[in-house]
Structure formats: structure tokens, C-alpha cells
Amino acid sequence: MMSPIISSDRHLAEVLASFDQSTNARTTEILRSLVTHLHSFVTETGLTREEWMAGIDFLTATGRATTEHRQEFILLSDTLGVSMLVEMVNQHASDGATEPTVFGPFYLPNAPRFAMGQSIAPEGTTSEEIVISGAVRTSNGEPLSNALLEVWQVMPNGLYDVQDQSIEGVSHRGIFRTGDDGRYEFRTTAPVDYQIPTDGPVGEMLRVTGRSSWRPAHIHFMVSHPGFRTVITHVFDENSPCLENDAVFGVRDSLVVEFTTVGASFDFVLDFDS
Template sequence: MSGTTTAGPMFSEERSGEVVAASFENTPDPRLKQVLTSLAHHLHAFVKDVELTEEEWETAVAFLTRTGQMCDDVRQEFILLSDVLGVSMLVETINHRTGGVSTESTVLGPFHMVESPPRAPGADIALASKGPPCLVTGRVTGPDGEPVPAALVDVWQANEEGFYDVQQPGVQPETNLRGLFTADDDGRFWFRSIVPRYYPIPDDGPVGELLAATGRHPNRPAHVHFIVTAAGYAPVTTHLFVEGSPYIDSDAVFGVKESLIREFPLVDDPERAARAGLANPFHTVHFDVTLQREPRSAP
């Protein structure tokens, strides 16, 4: 037709990814352009690979809609979806490569939704929990083994029944099993708690339906969450896993890394228990954290 120009190839099954990717050619932000262009190619290749039906696509849209509708102030269903698909762990791992010289990272998880209260060294974070008592010790160092004084060690965990405080308002005290500790001049920290229990991620929503439909369980092995930060160093978000915990080899969110598993041996020592302020016998665990230095900005 006279006066009509064509900027590029028209949409077709063969060219679909190419045509949609080309529509992002004038995106001002180069990173956004890169991400959307790659997404278009991969997404269209996936649809072609499985030959997605209209009914399947409608089901997928409805699933994502319900996933959004499940989100509220204390629950993030989209994070759960990212977790069970392994995307959270992959993004975390790509962005925190350690080179084998610092503590490995793992997923934040959906329950770090309140600020942990500052607590004195050695404080008991188990405000109303009846699990096996545990003494947790550790040291924060830099990549050359230097101590990191005043590092902030943020910890949180589930109780002996596998629930976080935010899941049981009115049952658990607020900020139960949470604490923000400051490392001493030698980078050391310690606190009292209980041995955590394995637990299921929330599975009463769309993500739970996905797990059930694929024959997967919703459980995570027992662990304590850590976020460690210090001036001049890159922060690390990680877990301390209990060796021998159920599901240690089949974490629903793929968060387990071998370097983060520790024994929690039982200690029968009344004098040491008295010094630590714990009932005897009690469990112990030591977890050292090595931070990477923040890269310096170019002058």
C-alpha cells in the first residue's frame, strides 16, 4: 500500500521472539533493554518448546493472579514461588560469589519482616520457647582473617514447633527468637537460643498447590538465619543448618550449601551450663562468618 513503511518483520510463529525483542530497541536504559530483549527470546522459545495451549496459558495467568492475591503484610507468596523454583537461590548465588574465601550466602526467606531488637552479648533470644537449649558462638573476620569489630549480627529462627513469631501473633511474643548483636573488638559474638526445628513453608496457597501437583514436599531443614554487616565489607545473608536435620538433602527452596552445615553436639557440663545461663545438658554450635571487602569505587 502506498505511503506505508515497515520497520521490521511482521509477527509470525517463527519470528515471534525476534519481533518482540526488536520492539525494545529504543529502550533508553541499556540494562533494561538487555533484560527485556533476553526475556523475550527465552520466553517465546519456552512457549514454542512446550507448545503451550490456550487453556494452559489461562491457568498460568490465574495462578499468578492468585499468587498476588495471597500477598499481605506478613506473607509474600511471590517470594515463595521464586524460592521453590530455585530462582531466589540462583540470584543470590550469582550476586554473592565468594571465590571460596568468604561465607556463602543463601536465601533471605519470607519471614525477615520485622527489625530484630538489639540485644546484649549472650542474651537469650528464646523469650517463650521450650526447645532444647543451645549456646551459639562465632566470630566475624575479613578475607585475611582479620577480626571485624562492631560487626552487626542479625539472627532469627523458628521455634521448637517450626513457627516464626510473625506466624503466631498472640501465641509467641513479638520478636521471639530474633536478635541483633554487635561483635566485640575481636569480632566475636555469642547468644543463647534453642535448637531450631525443620518446618514447612506456607503451603495453603498457589505455591503449595504447585508443590503438591509435582509431588514435592514443602519442608525446610532446621536452620538459623544470619545477616552480617560491617563498614567496609560486603554484607552476607546466610543460614546455619543443623547437621542431620530432616530434609537437609531436599530443602524445598534449595537453600542448603555444604559449607553452612554444622553439628549441634549435646554438652553435659553443669558448671559450663551455669556460666552460660542455660539448663544442663545443652547443645552448642560455633559459626564463624568471613566477609568480603566492599569493592572500592574508582576515583
């Protein structure tokens, strides 16, 4: 006779079976796995009711902190290493192709388009400008002309434009295209180490656990071309003291380059779209 006490295993089986009528195989697979891991998490930690409620409150606060200009859930995913893991699981870049890293919460579509060599810093900026240049190539080594480079980075004050109420419009972001020789070039202010937003629930998590909220200086790139796999990545400044301690675990050796007072150079290699 079956025990009248429902075991946690039987309870899990019941929840998993509740998805049996689903007609979406992939959604069902994801939900079943998620439920299985969530149940294991509760069992393994012996989660108390108060702790469960604290978790609900934390996620609620994360949702409330999210606005049109602030994505606290991406920040949470980033700081738990999930965003980088998704990149790793989905990365099929061949040897030599540019490594991807986290997308981050500060990308905006429809940034202003600039001509080769122009600056993404606003006119009249008082900070010194540097030149970022390089080429976009195929994994066969051929230059890729007319490749699209979307660039975004932190301002000299350590904030992205979307975080800074004093900024009208956009700043330190732009779209470029490579020339016939596959090369690109633009001017900007030097990227600086910056703190991820710490005034929300993610910041509270970092404080409670004694973690760093700093990210090493970098410039974000999304490089695309029809027929090739888009790469979303950063180029990091090798002089940053935060390289070993990135709050979102995004540093990869192949993305760290020398930034001088003049600028930096980085070549992107795109994989053919298979």
C-alpha cells in the same frame, strides 16, 4: 515476497524491536531476554490456551496470597530455585569467605537489639535453650569487631513469628554486634525442621508435583560491617534428615555444622568490599 503468515521468529523480532526506543539499557536488556525466554517456553511446550490461563490464574493467586506478612512470590522464586540461582550468579565470595544462601521470605528489618549472650527466645520459653557462638573475621583472618549480626529463625512450633497469629510483636529474631575480639554469642531454642507455607498456590504446586515442602533446621544470619560485603546466609543443623531434600535448594556443605544439646559454633568470614 514475505509470507503473509507471521512466523513465531518474526513475531518475536517484532516484540523485541518494540523496546528500541527505550532509554534504559539494562531494563531493555532484561526485558528482551525475558520476552525471548517466555516465547521459547510457549513454543517449546506447545502451551494451550487453557494452560496459559491456568498460569495466569496461578500468578494471580500468588499475588493475592501476598500480604504485608507473607511473600508468596519470594516463596515461588525460592521453590523454583531462582532465588538460589540469583545468589550463585551474584556470588563473588573468595575462597574461604562465608557462602551465601537464600534470603527467604521471613526477614524483618528493625528486629530488637540484644547484648552479647542474651536470648532471642521470649522470656519464659519452655523449650531448652542452646548457645550459638563464633567469630566474624576478615578474609585475612583478622577479627572484625562491631560487626552487625541480624539473626532470625523458626520457633519451636515450626513457625516464624510473622506466621503465628498468637505472637504479639516479634520472636526468635534479633540484632547483635561482635565484641572487640570479633566474637558473638547468643542464646535461642534449637532450630527445627519446618514446612514452608503450603496453604497457598506454592503449596498447591508442591502437592501437584509430589515435592517436599520441608526445610532442614537452620538459623538465618545477615552479617555486615562497613567496608565489607554483607553476607546473607543460614547455618544448618547437620542432624536434620531434610538436608538432602531442601524445598528451596539452599543447603551448602560449608554451612552445615554440628548442633549439640549445648549449642553450635560458626565463624563468618567477610570479603572486603571491592
